[in-house]
Amino acid sequence: xxxxxxxxxxxxxxxxxxxxxxxxxxxxxxxxxxxxxxxxxxxxxxxxxxxxxxxxxxxxxxxxxxxxxxxxxxxxxxxxxxxxxxxxxxxxxxxxxxxxxxxxxxxxxxxxxxxxxxxxxxxxxxxxx
Amino acid sequence: xxxxxxxxxxxxxxxxxxxxxxxxxxxxxxxxxxxxxxxxxxxxxxxxxxxxxxxxxxxxxxxxxxxxxxxxxxxxxxxxxxxxxxxxxxxxxxxxxxxxxxxxxxxxxxxxxxxxxxxxxxxxxxxxxxxxxxxxxxxxxxxxxxxxxxxxxxxxxxxxxxxxxxxxxxxxxxxxxxxxxxxxxxxxxxxxxxxxxxxxxxxxxxxxxxxxxxxxxxxxxxxxxxxxxxxxxxxxxxxxxxxxxxxxxxxxxxxxxxxxxxxxxxxxxxxxxxxxxxxxxxxxxxxxxxxxxxxxxxxxxxxxxxxxxxxxxxxxxxxxxxxxxxxxxxxxxxxxxxxxxxxxxxxxxxxxxxxxxxxxxxxxxxxxxxxxxxxxxxxxxxxxxxxxxxxxxxxxxxxxxxxxxxxxxxxxxxxxxxxxxxxxxxxxxxxxxxxxxxxxxxxxxxxxxxxxxxxxxxxxxxxxxxxxxxxxxxxxxxxxxxxxxxxxxxxxxxxxxxxxxxxxxxxxxxxxxxxxxxxxxxxxxxxxxxxxxxxxxxxxxxxxxxxxxxxxxxxxxxxxxxxxxxxxxxxxxxxxxxxxxxxxxxxxxxxxxxxxxxxxxxxxxxxxxxxxxxxxxxxxx
Numbered sequence: 112x113x114x115x116x117x118x119x120x121x122x123x124x125x126x127x128x129x130x131x132x133x134x135x136x137x138x139x140x141x142x143x144x145x146x147x148x149x150x151x152x153x154x155x156x157x158x159x160x161x162x163x164x165x166x167x168x169x170x171x172x173x174x175x176x177x178x179x180x181x182x183x184x185x186x187x188x189x190x191x192x193x194x195x196x197x198x199x200x201x202x203x204x205x206x207x208x209x210x211x212x213x214x215x216x217x218x219x220x221x222x223x224x225x226x227x228x229x230x231x232x233x234x235x236x237x238x239x240x
Numbered sequence: 241x242x243x244x245x246x247x248x249x250x251x252x253x254x255x256x257x258x259x260x261x262x263x264x265x266x267x268x269x270x271x272x273x274x275x276x277x278x279x280x281x282x283x284x285x286x287x288x289x290x291x292x293x294x295x296x297x298x299x300x301x302x303x304x305x306x307x308x309x310x311x312x313x314x315x316x317x318x319x320x321x322x323x324x325x326x327x328x329x330x331x332x333x334x335x336x337x338x339x340x341x342x343x344x345x346x347x348x349x350x351x352x353x354x355x356x357x358x359x360x361x362x363x364x365x366x367x368x369x370x371x372x373x374x375x376x377x378x379x380x381x382x383x384x385x386x387x388x389x390x391x392x393x394x395x396x397x398x399x400x401x402x403x404x405x406x407x408x409x410x411x412x413x414x415x416x417x418x419x420x421x422x423x424x425x426x427x428x429x430x431x432x433x434x435x436x437x438x439x440x441x442x443x444x445x446x447x448x449x450x451x452x453x454x455x456x457x458x459x460x461x462x463x464x465x466x467x468x469x470x471x472x473x474x475x476x477x478x479x480x481x482x483x484x485x486x487x488x489x490x491x492x493x494x495x496x497x498x499x500x501x502x503x504x505x506x507x508x509x510x511x512x513x514x515x516x517x518x519x520x521x522x523x524x525x526x527x528x529x530x531x532x533x534x535x536x537x538x539x540x541x542x543x544x545x546x547x548x549x550x551x552x553x554x555x556x557x558x559x560x561x562x563x564x565x566x567x568x569x570x571x572x573x574x575x576x577x578x579x580x581x582x583x584x585x586x587x588x589x590x591x592x593x594x595x596x597x598x599x600x601x602x603x604x605x606x607x608x609x610x611x612x613x614x615x616x617x618x619x620x621x622x623x624x625x626x627x628x629x630x631x632x633x634x635x636x637x638x639x640x641x642x643x644x645x646x647x648x649x650x651x652x653x654x655x656x657x658x659x660x661x662x663x664x665x666x667x668x669x670x671x672x673x674x675x676x677x678x679x680x681x682x683x684x685x686x687x688x689x690x691x692x693x694x695x696x697x698x699x700x701x702x703x704x705x706x707x708x709x710x711x712x713x714x715x716x717x718x719x720x721x722x723x724x725x726x727x728x729x730x731x732x733x734x735x736x737x738x739x740x741x742x743x744x745x746x747x748x749x750x751x752x753x754x755x756x757x758x759x760x761x762x763x764x765x766x767x768x769x770x771x772x773x774x775x776x777x778x779x780x781x782x783x784x785x786x787x788x789x790x791x792x793x794x795x796x797x798x799x800x801x802x803x804x805x806x807x808x809x810x811x812x813x814x815x816x817x818x819x820x821x822x823x824x825x826x827x828x829x830x831x832x833x834x835x836x837x838x839x840x841x842x843x844x845x846x847x848x849x850x851x852x853x854x855x856x857x858x859x860x861x
Contacts, residue, residue, distance in 0.1 A: 124291065125295060127257050127258070127295050128294060128298075130253060134250075171290050173284070200290060200297065221297045222298040222300075
């Protein structure tokens with residue numbers, strides 16, 4: 112079973128979406144969820160707090176997109192091992208490839224259910240072990 | 241009945257946030273008309289549709305997802321310069337945006353939206369395939385000479401309900417506008433190579449047919465959907481967390497002061513009443529006083545919202561209307577950050593919509609008239625808000641032809657609203673105010689656009705309900721200005737307390753000009769009615785007792801010179817009981833004639849707050 116204290120950061124500019132993701136994570140037993148509203152804030156939180164263990168990020172955001180944030184994370188010595196699940200509205204092939212190349216740990220297309228999210232998370236955790 | 245059981249909160253969140261987003265998109269679309277290549281603007285709009293789509297997916301609103309998806313893709317191409325924005329294309333986009341809003345209304349009523357009208361979807365698809373409806377790379381506003389055709393067609397379409405305007409514009413925009421011959425308007429539509437060729441008549445039929453015939457059970461739903469449009473009121477409010485913290489802080493301090501008072505009470509009940517104890521009591525009560533006032537203000541602040549949330553809908557409204565009328569109008573906003581009570585924001589929408597429509601429809605002239613009088617082709621309408629003292633002033637100003645008092649007077653006589661004698665007694669400003677009379681309309685026929693059965697009289701009534709006033713300034717030839725003045729909040733009202741035998745009554749202090757003593761000798765009967773002369777002005781005296789239907793005590797000693805609208809009179813009563821800032825409790829289910837609400841006096845008595853206008857109306861009948 113998942114570690115309920117796993118510290119997760121949800122990055123999305125749409126607060127409704129952050130809430131949806133937060134609720135789905137809660138359904139899966141994760142309660143330690145924090146939020147950021149774009150890549151800039153997300154990266155700041157990751158850097159300043161330092162103890163996040165997982166990131167769920169939207170792709171399309173103002174100021175800094177999810178993919179830009181992901182590249183910055185992978186380029187950061189302290190953060191580069193942080194697993195990141197990319198959330199997008201598209202199942203476009205080139206997007207998936209771009210995300211994979213940038214180092215995304217997983218990719219989930221909106222809308223998704225708790226079960227889908229669970230499956231994606233399990234896959235990511237499995238590869239980490 | 242409800243398609244969203246179990247998801248209500250999510251739905252509410254989504255609607256609140258997505259509606260804001262859509263309003264932003266709408267205002268950005270207006271910007272786009274001016275700067276069609278602005279990458280940043282295109283990006284923001286793209287993201288708006290994208291975000292709405294993402295949220296809609298979780299609500300299983302597939303039709304909304306489809307519509308947003310197409311529009312988003314279109315903007316993806318636009319921002320990557322794979323497509324060029326043309327006026328025709330912009331119309332398609334605006335129609336799609338309008339449809340998204342309608343879908344939000346459906347969602348607001350707990351109903352899954354049906355598919356968007358096929359012509360809109362088709363037009364989006366066609367545009368995506370590069371069958372762009374643009375002629376030149378540089379987009380120009382819709383050619384003015386074509387507009388009359390559009391507007392006649394629209395009027396015909398309007399009988400089926402106003403929203404077909406948008407739909408029909410899609411067709412017109414998709415076909416007629418880009419054709420070079422549109423300028424001559426009578427020639428058959430010539431379609432450039434690579435453009436979508438659409439049989440207008442057929443499309444129109446299918447467009448109407450889809451909702452009325454093709455889809456069983458849909459016609460009733462779609463009709464009610466349109467009618468129910470304004471029903472979606474949001475019951476939630478966004479509050480700056482700083483303001484909430486302030487409330488929390490103050491309630492904490494009030495708690496502390498209460499503890500101190502409880503302690504003092506025990507001391508006093510226990511027999512201690514030395515100077516120190518009393519001084520502490522005095523201090524604590526004063527402090528509580530100050531804290532409560534601060535708390536009231538802080539709570540009131542949480543209800544204050546920037547008026548820009550309301551304003552930003554109007555440029556689109558003005559633009560659509562102007563295009564239908566073949567005018568070129570720009571609505572310029574200012575003072576959007578001015579804050580106003582949330583309830584007022586909602587109730588202001590209808591009057592402001594009407595005033596904006598009025599300015600575009602009646603205020604500014606047609607292109608020909610403007611050219612003839614040497615004005616620039618583009619008309620400007622300015623909508624602004626500002627705070628002045630404890631009032632909010634909202635003004636809407638146009639650079640149109642203005643209003644001539646004599647024209648309005650003769651119109652009012654013609655319509656039988658006033659007599660010739662009455663007319664001759666009116667000065668300029670009183671003449672302009674005639675347009676607020678029920679049944680007055682400066683245009684001979686109600687046009688399809690500003691019709692809708694709402695007139696300036698309704699604007700005035702709505703503003704009065706908010707304790708506000710509306711005034712007109714007009715200079716023939718250069719334009720008109722409507723100014724609405726509103727109190728900052730409706731919740732706290734300064735009142736004057738009058739006494740009738742032992743019962744106190746409250747009247748709004750804003751209506752009080754002065755107070756005076758009233759004696760039987762000072763009054764004269766003019767045609768059987770008591771009057772008093774105050775500094776040369778003959779004023780009727782009405783006793784409060786007779787207005788509320790009490791027997792006249794004959795003890796009236798004090799008078800209040802009241803100003804209600806343009807009317808002045810002296811309200812006589814037995815005495816004064818002071819003045820107070822009261823919190824109005826409205827009587828929702830039981831509302832006697834002439835009573836605006838109730839409050840409680842400092843002695844704990846129930847005090848009725850009188851609605852003087854209503855009382856007078858009753859008395860005059």
